[in-house]
Amino acid sequence: MQYPSxxxxxxxxxxxxxxxxxxTLNLRDTYWFAADMARDTLASLRxxxxxxxxxxxxxxxxxxxxxxxIYFGSLSYxxxxxxxxxxxxxxxxxxxINSVLMLAGLTAFWILARRYLKSEWLALTAxxxxxxxxxxxxxxxxxxxxxxxxxxxPVLWLGYELARDHSGRQAFAxxxxxxLAGGMIIxxxxxxxxxxxxxxxxxxxxxxxxxxxxYLFGLLLASLPLLAFELKNNLYLTQAVLFxxxxxESYAGVAGTPxxxxxxxxxxxxxxxxGLDHEVTRLPLLVQLPSPVxxxxxxxxxxxxxxxxxxxGRTDILIxxxxxxxxxxxxxxxxxxxxxxxxxxxxxxxxLADLFSxxxxxxAASFLVILLVSSQLVTFRIHGIARPDAPYPSIIDFExxxxxxxxxxxxxxxxxxxxxxxxxxxxxxxxxxERDPSIPKPQDVTQYANLDTLYVFSPDLETxxxxxxxxxxxxxxxxLRESYPIRENAYLYTFSTVSVESTQDPSKRPAD
Numbered sequence: 001m002q003y004p005s006x007x008x009x010x011x012x013x014x015x016x017x018x019x020x021x022x023x024t025l026n027l028r029d030t031y032w033f034a035a036d037m038a039r040d041t042l043a044s045l046r047x048x049x050x051x052x053x054x055x056x057x058x059x060x061x062x063x064x065x066x067x068x069x070i071y072f073g074s075l076s077y078x079x080x081x082x083x084x085x086x087x088x089x090x091x092x093x094x095x096x097i098n099s100v101l102m103l104a105g106l107t108a109f110w111i112l113a114r115r116y117l118k119s120e121w122l123a124l125t126a127x128x129x130x131x132x133x134x135x136x137x138x139x140x141x142x143x144x145x146x147x148x149x150x151x152x153x154p155v156l157w158l159g160y161e162l163a164r165d166h167s168g169r170q171a172f173a174x175x176x177x178x179x180l181a182g183g184m185i186i187x188x189x190x191x192x193x194x195x196x197x198x199x200x201x202x203x204x205x206x207x208x209x210x211x212x213x214x215y216l217f218g219l220l221l222a223s224l225p226l227l228a229f230e231l232k233n234n235l236y237l238t239q240a241v242l243f244x245x246x247x248x249e250s251y252a253g254v255a256g257t258p259x260x261x262x263x264x265x266x267x268x269x270x271x272x273x274x275g276l277d278h279e280v281t282r283l284p285l286l287v288q289l290p291s292p293v294x295x296x297x298x299x300x301x302x303x304x305x306x307x308x309x310x311x312x313g314r315t316d317i318l319i320x321x322x323x324x325x326x327x328x329x330x331x332x333x334x335x336x337x338x339x340x341x342x343x344x345x346x347x348x349x350x351x352l353a354d355l356f357s358x359x360x361x362x363x364a365a366s367f368l369v370i371l372l373v374s375s376q377l378v379t380f381r382i383h384g385i386a387r388p389d390a391p392y393p394s395i396i397d398f399e400x401x402x403x404x405x406x407x408x409x410x411x412x413x414x415x416x417x418x419x420x421x422x423x424x425x426x427x428x429x430x431x432x433x434e435r436d437p438s439i440p441k442p443q444d445v446t447q448y449a450n451l452d453t454l455y456v457f458s459p460d461l462e463t464x465x466x467x468x469x470x471x472x473x474x475x476x477x478x479x480l481r482e483s484y485p486i487r488e489n490a491y492l493y494t495f496s497t498v499s500v501e502s503t504q505d506p507s508k509r510p511a512d
Contacts, residue, residue: 183222
């Protein structure tokens, strides 16, 4: 295909710029630094500070609370560590690094769209669908291992397309790069493996055996850390997967979902990616369509896309989309887990843009405006949910709490806990304490007995006494020494075993 026109380059640059702006706009005020985000950011910090090199990363939800946990690869930790290093240990650094990667991902997707659609305006339409999808924007705004797939998947499919259409060194290099991207994607989330492996099978089926070999070489190269871990630990991950599939308690959550719900979830994938329905992250919607309308819309659009791909002879794309859809529907539990579909999301937007060629330009433009407004709503939404009367602390709140502890310079053994979302080990606050070398390090997350001081971050004192967590009870004789206001409905309470004036008996449970 010819080189893009200056006007096309200008439009593509604008679309990419606006998409990346949405991924970072208002982020510091809305970021929900808790749960997996805080846990993985702290792990990335320790890689930087303590050289805690690891070959495995976050646990899978499948098997997480059983007797044998399964772990993803550690690639997301190293992405996070790179973000922290580049952005001066800012907890938003891991989010920013994905925005940087997404710059390359959207560029690769635009090149892919121009090759596949063979039309400048259709390629720009596909690019806008990807850059402005509320699902994409929302997942670029927090640090989580599946979210990096959004940046890597376009590289996988561009490499696959080049390997499919060319021969010789160009095809071999493209296939190797696609394999590397595919291996990294599997490292980030194992549920992408069926689609990534199917791409190798498709190259073989198209008589691209040498390209398939280079693809497998890239895949193997990217999988070396996981293979090294398996060889070193007697195939622990493989055994853990088999245990959880056949004997683990986590399987009950998947198997317990009604079969008709799994089918409906497959048909909800397209409406969700277009901002017409919720998924498990509860995206803000412009219009809440009734569930039957959502499913019927999904069936109709999916049928049109399948027919369009069949007419153009691209059954391989249908296979990749179908595999990802089956995995998504099969393993989603309480709601649709759209992250399981991320590996094939660029292909879906290619077909949607192709389908848009059947509509008038005004109709397609109107739909893109709806996507833009939906994505803009995401930038003012806090990801997590806390008590309505006591919002979850912001990054600034955590920094103030850490500053207070630094000023105290606690002597002896001390630890921290919190009472906002049930993270009794206060992982988010722990990050800010560990990143500052001037603050004495708290005890380990398992060591709450025999403390000299316990800092409790909570909406109020009543919550501390009512919850009466083990972290609060593990050290006997703790008395309240100080209440430090962080903001309204957020206080840092200092409990100590040292008797000082103005202490209060915890058994009296005073109001704040």
